[in-house]
Amino acid sequence: MHPRWAGRCESCGEWNTILEETVAPRPGPAAKGAGRPVDFVHLDGSAELxxxxxxxxxxxxxxxxxxxxxxxxxxxxxxxxxxxxxxxxxxxxxxxxxxxxxxxxxxxxxxxxxxxxxxxxxxxxxxxxxxxxxxxxxxxxxxxxxxxxxxxxxxxxxxxxxxxxxxxxxxxxxxxxxxxxxxxxxxxxxxxxxxxxxxxxxxxxxxxxxxxxxxxxxxxxxxxxxxxxxxxxxxxxxxxxxxxxxxxxxxxxxxxxxxNPSALFLAERHGNIAGSAVFAGVEGTRPVLVEVQALLSPNPAGQPRRSVIGWDGGRLPMLLAVLEARGGLRLSATDVYLNVAGGLRVSEPAADLAVAAALVSAATETPTNAGMIYFGEIGLSGEVRQVTQVDARLKEAAKLGFVQATLPRRIARGNRPPVQPNGLELTEIGHISDLVGAFPRE
Ligand SMILES: Nc1ncnc2c1ncn2[C@@H]1O[C@H](COP(=O)(O)OP(=O)(O)O)[C@@H](O)[C@H]1O
Ligand SMILES: [Mg+2]
The missing domain is CATH 3.40.50.300 (P-loop containing nucleotide triphosphate hydrolases)
Known part of the structure; x- marks a missing residue:
């Protein structure tokens, strides 16, 4: 609100961006008398959907x-x-x-x-x-x-x-x-x-x-x-x-x-390329599989670039720091480009593990298994944390022909067989180093 003409916006500093709008004065409540008391009712009453x-x-x-x-x-x-x-x-x-x-x-x-x-x-x-x-x-x-x-x-x-x-x-x-x-x-x-x-x-x-x-x-x-x-x-x-x-x-x-959105998002995926990992995500109630792609390029001199499309740009530096500190990867003199293929925007923290897999795959120049999906949240100490809707994610992956999944280690409930009823072979991990260890190191 500006009480008089102003050329420059005080909050953003731009010139000539303020539009004049007149607000017609309205009679206040006092002008219309005392008002009528509102009826209050109980919460427990008829409520039709x-x-x-x-x-x-x-x-x-x-x-x-x-x-x-x-x-x-x-x-x-x-x-x-x-x-x-x-x-x-x-x-x-x-x-x-x-x-x-x-x-x-x-x-x-x-x-x-x-x-x-x-x-x-x-x-x-x-x-x-x-x-x-x-x-x-x-x-x-x-x-x-x-x-x-x-x-x-x-x-x-x-x-x-x-x-x-x-x-x-x-x-x-x-x-x-x-x-x-x-x-x-x-x-x-x-x-x-x-x-x-x-x-x-x-x-x-x-x-x-x-x-x-x-x-x-x-x-x-x-x-x-x-x-x-x-x-x-x-x-x-x-x-x-x-x-x-x-x-x-x-x-x-x-x-x-x-x-079937998963089939659409994965349609153009080429297996056998380093820097690609499939994330089993959930949007609302709906499991959606997407490909996460990472590209690394050495940049020893300047400020390294971090570019993200389709994911939370603030999470990438965090994940890179965790991979360095807890996973032993060297990424600080490297430009990092991250892309969720197809144009979907992913906001779940469960994507962390798939992003990490794409990054480790790119860093080691080793493709992830073509039949593997990833999901799990990563914490600052490198721990891989539980996420919701595990069964829905696994079911969708099996439906699309995936045969392996890397996911957070679940709280032990007896001796769970490593193969799920829907045919997926599960690798449960508790720490980011387990993920890094699954790729060969030079
Ligand atoms: N005559 C046309 N032939 C083919 N595609 C069209 C035609 N007109 C519009 N489109 C497609 O539909 C889109 C526009 O959709 P529209 O519903 O008008 O958008 P919005 O209402 O959100 O501005 C265009 O970007 C184009 O892809
Ligand atoms: Mg329109």
Missing amino acids: PPRCPTGIVELDRVLGGGLVPASAILVGGDPGIGKSTLLLQAAAALARTGRRVLYISGEESIEQTRLRARRLGVQDTPLELAAAINLRDIAASLRTPGDTALVVIDSIQTMWLDSIDSAPGTVAQVRACSFELIQLAKAGRFAVVLVGHVTKDGAIAGPRVLEHMVDAVLYFEGDRGHQFRILRGVKNRFGATDEIGVFEMTDRGLAEVA
């Missing part, structure tokens, strides 16, 4: 926790061009096909453009109701008598405009006020509203973050434009679990659901 309305797109329904909840608001955020309009037009059309009333309001594209897209996606013959509009007063007027509407898609919230707010579409004030209005309409009309929000880098228009607290669910659509697959990630859900992911593949006929 909200009914769900599946869209028919399984990967989307999974992230939503089983489908759309009536009278709720969902924010779908993502970079421009990542495929948000494509996904929502496909979902809206799939739902409309089941006989429910679905409205799609585009503020970015004309009717003709959306029709062309629908034709390309092969959904032009669905009874979806389409409008191109940005004036929220008009939109609200059409939503006040929603009938049996199940879903309203607003593409995008940054194009919507409320004439009572004295600033341009896309500003924080407009985005907030329009969203508030749409959420109230959704609660009153008992339909689900999806707000599409562009993630913006320069901050000239308000990003979806300003809305995260207002909506019931927040989904981010991620991916790398250079790769064909996209990930829909739940980061907030008032009606279900978060951290679920849906995996899609972008094709010229729109987004195709990917039922």
